Amino acid sequence: MWxxxxxxxDILGTVRPLEPIELQLLDAQGCVLVDDVTVPVSLPPFDNxxxxxxxxxxxxxxxxxxxxxxxxxxxxxxxxxxxxPLTVGPGQTARIMTGAPLPPGxxxxxxxxxxDGGLGGGAVSGMRAHSTAPEGAxxxxxxxxxxxxxxxxxxxxxxxxxGDRALEAGxxxxxxxxxLLAAIGRGTVRVRPRPRVVVLSTGSELVQPGEPLGEGQxxxxxxxxLTAAAREAGALAYRVGAVDDDAETLRATIEDQLIRADLVVxxxxxxxxxxxxVKEALAHVGDEDEEGGGVDFRTLxxxxxxxxxxxxxxxxxxxxxxxxxxxVSSYVSFELFARPAIRTLMGVRDIHRPSARAVLxxxxxxxSPDGRxxxxxxxxxxxxxxxxxxxxAGSHLVAALAHADALxxxxxxxxxxxxxxxxxxxxxx
Amino acid sequence: MWxxxxxxxDILGTVRPLEPIELQLLDAQGCVLVDDVTVPVSLPPFDNxxxxxxxxxxxxxxxxxxxxxxxxxxxxxxxxxxxxPLTVGPGQTARIMTGAPLPPGxxxxxxxxxxDGGLGGGAVSGMRAHSTAPEGAxxxxxxxxxxxxxxxxxxxxxxxxxGDRALEAGxxxxxxxxxLLAAIGRGTVRVRPRPRVVVLSTGSELVQPGEPLGEGQxxxxxxxxLTAAAREAGALAYRVGAVDDDAETLRATIEDQLIRADLVVxxxxxxxxxxxxVKEALAHVGDEDEEGGGVDFRTLxxxxxxxxxxxxxxxxxxxxxxxxxxxVSSYVSFELFARPAIRTLMGVRDIHRPSARAVLxxxxxxxSPDGRxxxxxxxxxxxxxxxxxxxxAGSHLVAALAHADALxxxxxxxxxxxxxxxxxxxxxx
Numbered sequence: 103m104w105x106x107x108x109x110x111x112d113i114l115g116t117v118r119p120l121e122p123i124e125l126q127l128l129d130a131q132g133c134v135l136v137d138d139v140t141v142p143v144s145l146p147p148f149d150n151x152x153x154x155x156x157x158x159x160x161x162x163x164x165x166x167x168x169x170x171x172x173x174x175x176x177x178x179x180x181x182x183x184x185x186x187p188l189t190v191g192p193g194q195t196a197r198i199m200t201g202a203p204l205p206p207g208x209x210x211x212x213x214x215x216x217x218d219g220g221l222g223g224g225a226v227s228g229m230r231a232h233s234t235a236p237e238g239a240x241x242x243x244x245x246x247x248x249x250x251x252x253x254x255x256x257x258x259x260x261x262x263x264x265g266d267r268a269l270e271a272g273x274x275x276x277x278x279x280x281x282l283l284a285a286i287g288r289g290t291v292r293v294r295p296r297p298r299v300v301v302l303s304t305g306s307e308l309v310q311p312g313e314p315l316g317e318g319q320x321x322x323x324x325x326x327x328l329t330a331a332a333r334e335a336g337a338l339a340y341r342v343g344a345v346d347d348d349a350e351t352l353r354a355t356i357e358d359q360l361i362r363a364d365l366v367v368x369x370x371x372x373x374x375x376x377x378x379x380v381k382e383a384l385a386h387v388g389d390e391d392e393e394g395g396g397v398d399f400r401t402l403x404x405x406x407x408x409x410x411x412x413x414x415x416x417x418x419x420x421x422x423x424x425x426x427x428x429x430v431s432s433y434v435s436f437e438l439f440a441r442p443a444i445r446t447l448m449g450v451r452d453i454h455r456p457s458a459r460a461v462l463x464x465x466x467x468x469x470s471p472d473g474r475x476x477x478x479x480x481x482x483x484x485x486x487x488x489x490x491x492x493x494x495a496g497s498h499l500v501a502a503l504a505h506a507d508a509l510x511x512x513x514x515x516x517x518x519x520x521x522x523x524x525x526x527x528x529x530x531x
Numbered sequence: 532m533w534x535x536x537x538x539x540x541d542i543l544g545t546v547r548p549l550e551p552i553e554l555q556l557l558d559a560q561g562c563v564l565v566d567d568v569t570v571p572v573s574l575p576p577f578d579n580x581x582x583x584x585x586x587x588x589x590x591x592x593x594x595x596x597x598x599x600x601x602x603x604x605x606x607x608x609x610x611x612x613x614x615x616p617l618t619v620g621p622g623q624t625a626r627i628m629t630g631a632p633l634p635p636g637x638x639x640x641x642x643x644x645x646x647d648g649g650l651g652g653g654a655v656s657g658m659r660a661h662s663t664a665p666e667g668a669x670x671x672x673x674x675x676x677x678x679x680x681x682x683x684x685x686x687x688x689x690x691x692x693x694g695d696r697a698l699e700a701g702x703x704x705x706x707x708x709x710x711l712l713a714a715i716g717r718g719t720v721r722v723r724p725r726p727r728v729v730v731l732s733t734g735s736e737l738v739q740p741g742e743p744l745g746e747g748q749x750x751x752x753x754x755x756x757l758t759a760a761a762r763e764a765g766a767l768a769y770r771v772g773a774v775d776d777d778a779e780t781l782r783a784t785i786e787d788q789l790i791r792a793d794l795v796v797x798x799x800x801x802x803x804x805x806x807x808x809v810k811e812a813l814a815h816v817g818d819e820d821e822e823g824g825g826v827d828f829r830t831l832x833x834x835x836x837x838x839x840x841x842x843x844x845x846x847x848x849x850x851x852x853x854x855x856x857x858x859v860s861s862y863v864s865f866e867l868f869a870r871p872a873i874r875t876l877m878g879v880r881d882i883h884r885p886s887a888r889a890v891l892x893x894x895x896x897x898x899s900p901d902g903r904x905x906x907x908x909x910x911x912x913x914x915x916x917x918x919x920x921x922x923x924a925g926s927h928l929v930a931a932l933a934h935a936d937a938l939x940x941x942x943x944x945x946x947x948x949x950x951x952x953x954x955x956x957x958x959x960x
Contacts (some may be wrong), residue, residue, distance in 0.1 A: 111632065119561070128755060128759060131759050131762065133555050142851055147748075147749060148650065148747065154803045154804035154805075154807075179806075181735070181805070181806045182734055182735065182749075183736025183737065183747060183778075184735045184776070185807070189549060191671070199804040199805065199807075200802060200804060200857070201736060201856065201857075202747070203746075203747045214803055221705045227803065228802075228803025229803060230805065232808070233778065233811065235805075238805055257814065260928075276759065276763065277756050277757075278929075278933045278935065279960075280755050280756055280759045281752045281759075281858055281862060282853075282929050282932070282933035283739045283740070283753040283755075284740045284750055284751065284755040284756065285749075285752035286740075286750065287738075287742075287744060287750045288740055288741070289741020290741065305611055306612030306613050307612025308612065309716075310718065311712070311713045311716045311717055312714075312716065312717070312719065313716075313718070315572065316613070317578075317632075318577065318612060318631070318632045319612060319714055320576060320611075320630070320714075321716045322713065322715040323710045323711070323714035324710075324876075325713075326556055326709050326710065327706050327709055327713065328706075329557055329706065330557060330560050330639060330705065330706035330709045334705065334706055339866040341557060347612070347613070352612070352834055364557065373629055373656060373657075374657025375583035375610070375628040375629060376608060376610070376626060376628065376659065376660055376664075376667055377611075377660075377661055378628075378708050379585070381660075382662065393870055395658050407619055427629070427630065428629070431712055432928075433706070441716075443852060499689075500690060500707075500710050501574070501690050501695075501697065502690075504697070504710065506671070506707065531708075
């Protein structure tokens with residue numbers, strides 16, 4: 103008998119983060135940055151206007167008011183990304199748009215709302231479009247307010263400076279980090295790729311959902327559930343589907359799939375029966391005269407999920423997790439062992455689900471077998487700090503699983519948990 | 532001036548959940564179920580064994596012990612998904628595998644570990660594989676323990692019963708729900724599809740990351756950031772990239788894209804400048820002699836994100852959000868307006884990010900303009916119930932955004948928030 107902790111430690115001791123690759127920025131979403139990223143050019147790259155308005159010399163607008171406006175000559179437009187260089191001399195101004203470089207000579211920006219917009223009337227609420235009123239870029243403008251030097255000017259390098267560390271190695275790239283990388287001009291980035299996870303279920307009784315169910319058959323739920331779960335963990339998951347209980351077929355199928363697998367996850371066929379084909383097929387793989395490590399089958403001190411297999415397979419020693427076949431067993435086993443393995447392959451720092459302490463809300467005590475760490479399905483109320491069991495302990499209760507959002511953990515030496523007691527909870531959402 | 536609340540209400544009053552489609556189960560991951568799903572066939576569909584062992588009649592093993600075992604004749608194997616019907620008569624037993632149907636005549640299962648496995652010795656730890664030891668399906672077996680009727684038998688319908696409601700309309704399909712749907716035989720499911728969101732940024736100054744930066748140019752960050760953010764919200768997002776500040780080009784580009792858009796998001800060109808091309812291009816769209824609604828441009832009482840456009844465009848009245856162009860303004864606007872719109876298109880019940888109250892941790896008071904709802908970037912510590920501002924209020928501070936995981940909300944009438952005060956926080960993770 104192995105403990106959950108020992109088994110997980112053995113898995114994590116074997117699985118290594120994937121080799122990094124250079125990806126286009128949006129392809130790297132959700133991936134982990136491998137190197138520190140340094141800012142190559144300061145942001146903003148030049149002093150620029152934070153408003154639509156007029157670029158002025160402070161002295162020219164000193165003391166200006168609506169009653170006694172400063173009257174300046176408009177020498178042209180400075181719009182982001184267009185037009186040649188303009189220099190603002192004494193008594194002059196340039197119309198300037200948000201984000202446009204502050205022209206030489208100018209020291210500040212006066213928002214358009216504090217001017218007559220060149221129309222000779224009162225304060226305006228905005229500029230007319232240049233395409234329909236090009237005369238706005240010339241003539242005279244009345245400025246209604248004074249401006250301190252640097253007013254409405256965003257200084258070069260006020261966001262980040264060349265040489266600063268923009269992002270640290272190990273950062274997961276989500277939208278705001280992608281924003282920053284794009285802003286500093288990174289078109290591609292070195293990250294660990296999403297792990298490719300091949301999921302297959304085993305069992306001659308398994309029928310593809312949507313097909314008619316024969317005598318003694320059940321639908322294949324595991325290959326769907328674990329493919330979806332692998333994706334939620336961040337992997338690219340390939341569902342192979344159900345394989346018959348035949349050792350040669352299974353072995354050939356797995357070998358075929360290795361070319362697209364960073365991790366293989368199987369379900370079923372790992373227990374003590376006479377048709378436990380995963381055990382049968384993969385027990386050979388570890389022979390000393392064959393390449394590719396081997397697969398260990400163990401009995402774990404846990405419920406559900408007692409029988410487990412783990413090892414590596416094929417010339418690249420691709421890690422393989424052989425999970426039990428009961429739907430709830432396989433799902434819980436995936437959460438406990440496959441998900442941390444996937445997160446490790448990704449290079450994520452925090453590979454575990456969040457956990458919490460919560461007060462058990464139940465009508466009666468929970469019972470748990472002595473010597474086994476039990477994982478019960480529950481609904482967790484973070485605000486109240488409470489967890490309520492959903493369904494029973496049976497490993498076939500997939501309906502209960504679909505209504506749970508947490509696992510209630512009952513330690514090995516605990517055989518009964520009274521309502522009102524604090525328990526450990528793994529939060530699945 | 533419109534309030535944030537009014538603007539959001541106007542958007543949500545217009546956007547409708549997308550029409551449902553039937554999708555393959557794994558294609559429906561993350562989507563919202565449109566109808567209640569009823570269980571067509573009870574689960575498990577037949578009484579079956581929860582252990583690898585022997586299917587027995589209770590009377591035949593009454594009083595059995597290791598010292599005085601019950602000796603039964605093995606009439607064959609019952610394995611999941613294989614073999615014909617067997618009937619267990621008095622004095623007989625069948626080897627049975629986990630998940631296999633309990634054969635007629637048998638009332639209970641005795642785990643193999645409580646037998647001699649047919650080997651004539653002591654208790655065994657498992658069965659030998661049928662492929663290498665077919666004789667295990669015949670001969671005699673010694674049973675070391677008695678069995679209550681129904682022991683280790685999972686009853687037909689003990690998980691879900693035909694006619695039960697498996698999942699409720701409105702459920703988001705994640706891995707456990709996909710497990711349940713597969714288990715009850717659903718190969719496809721009717722859901723609202725992922726919204727297709729077209730993202731384009733505008734600005735003649737914008738350069739694609741990775742290209743050299745010319746005088747007065749900046750990198751296009753918004754189209755990357757919002758494409759990534761739209762995906763994180765659950766959408767299929769298409770990044771068109773940066774469009775020059777030319778009304779005709781912009782209009783033609785948007786019209787081209789409408790064929791793949793459930794929502795169009797633009798950034799930039801919505802303010803009061805002379806080159807605010809989004810405003811210019813889309814102001815015409817609402818003309819009464821044209822199809823397709825219209826786009827309203829508004830000034831919102833918020834910071835950042837004051838100028839905002841919203842409306843619909845084209846023959847299908849595709850919703851369009853015209854967000855401001857400053858990177859932080861566009862990101863905050865996306866969070867406040869585009870994300871809830873996307874979530875509404877998806878049909879999700881809870882369209883908003885979680886929010887919390889947290890104590891402000893800062894060296895000095897936060898200041899906020901009177902009459903504007905301010906959204907500052909912060910780092911939220913849920914455990915401590917505290918939030919710390921990151922960077923300043925400037926809408927160009929994209930580096931700060933990349934290190935934030937929350938927005939600190941300062942209400943319209945508040946101009947200063949002292950450290951130690953409780954504030955509202957929008958949690959972005």
